[in-house]
Amino acid sequence: MLLAAQTIASGELVAFPTETVYGLGADACNDAAIAKIFAAKGRPSDHPLIVHVASPSGVAHFAQSVPAFAHKLIATFWPGPLTVILPRRPSVARAAAGGQNSIGLRCPSHPMALSLLRECQKLGVIGVAAPSANRFGRVSPTSAAHVTDEFGESLLVLDGGDCDVGIESAIIDCTRGVPVLLRHGMLTFKQLEAACGEPLLLPEALSSEAPRASGTLASHYAPRAKVHLISVDEAQKLVLTTGQVLYRLPVQAAQAAHELFAKLRELDGAGVADIFVTRPPADSAWDGVRDRLARAAA
Numbered sequence: 001m002l003l004a005a006q007t008i009a010s011g012e013l014v015a016f017p018t019e020t021v022y023g024l025g026a027d028a029c030n031d032a033a034i035a036k037i038f039a040a041k042g043r044p045s046d047h048p049l050i051v052h053v054a055s056p057s058g059v060a061h062f063a064q065s066v067p068a069f070a071h072k073l074i075a076t077f078w079p080g081p082l083t084v085i086l087p088r089r090p091s092v093a094r095a096a097a098g099g100q101n102s103i104g105l106r107c108p109s110h111p112m113a114l115s116l117l118r119e120c121q122k123l124g125v126i127g128v129a130a131p132s133a134n135r136f137g138r139v140s141p142t143s144a145a146h147v148t149d150e151f152g153e154s155l156l157v158l159d160g161g162d163c164d165v166g167i168e169s170a171i172i173d174c175t176r177g178v179p180v181l182l183r184h185g186m187l188t189f190k191q192l193e194a195a196c197g198e199p200l201l202l203p204e205a206l207s208s209e210a211p212r213a214s215g216t217l218a219s220h221y222a223p224r225a226k227v228h229l230i231s232v233d234e235a236q237k238l239v240l241t242t243g244q245v246l247y248r249l250p251v252q253a254a255q256a257a258h259e260l261f262a263k264l265r266e267l268d269g270a271g272v273a274d275i276f277v278t279r280p281p282a283d284s285a286w287d288g289v290r291d292r293l294a295r296a297a298a
Contacts, residue, residue, distance in 0.1 A: 005120045
């Protein structure tokens with residue numbers, strides 16, 4: 001763990017597990033190191049990264065103000081799969097924020113991620129910017145092997161096993177005076193709203209433009225194969241030909257999220273051309289899975 005922290009402190013990249021997906025990490029306040037993330041992923045430099053901190057105390061280093069509802073969200077869900085977007089202190093992490101005046105912050109719950117962040121903190125690295133450890137727009141990695149498949153053996157990868165959650169964190173914009181859900185995760189709308197203590201809005205409910213945020217492009221999380229979403233009835237009538245496969249989602253949302261990206265990567269590895277996936281139920285517990293599938297199929 002010390003070697004990984006020293007690698008990040010020296011301006012290099014390290015991949016590490018979180019409870020959601022594996023991240024490709026660099027010192028959030030080292031612009032040259034951040035440029036290496038964008039180059040490795042092929043990611044546009046104006047597409048902001050999420051900064052991971054070891055505890056809520058790290059927020060003050062990056063954010064110049066924190067509304068009361070954001071404090072409640074942090075107290076309820078950190079460490080855990082929630083990112084809050086806050087007004088950024090002008091002097092820090094401009095490159096990691098994609099040049100925006102806001103910054104996305106998260107405290108992960110994976111013990112290996114927390115251990116790495118604490119070691120980094122001892123070396124003066126207060127936050128580690130870490131998008132998913134894959135090429136931009138592709139399927140996120142949920143195992144160390146997935147990361148090595150993407151970037152090769154030269155990248156230092158901390159192996160923490162398979163990610164428990166399996167899809168990225170929910171993102172709430174806390175910069176506009178009211179909480180706005182920008183990206184679904186495994187935390188449900190009702191859970192997030194209850195923690196806020198006030199109504200949770202969606203971007204279309206406000207006229208002001210939302211800040212750019214990770215994983216919110218229409219097409220994202222996409223395998224090389226074409227993804228088709230079909231109903232259960234359509235699945236029963238489906239006649240598959242060579243290079244096509246039907247993937248029936250597990251009956252539980254948490255299990256579906258846990259295996260979704262790994263399954264898409266597995267089918268890509270098998271050379272499948274078309275993946276037919278049964279549509280998730282309408283229940284809000286499936287919002288995160290539904291969001292990822294819609295973007296994968298876009």
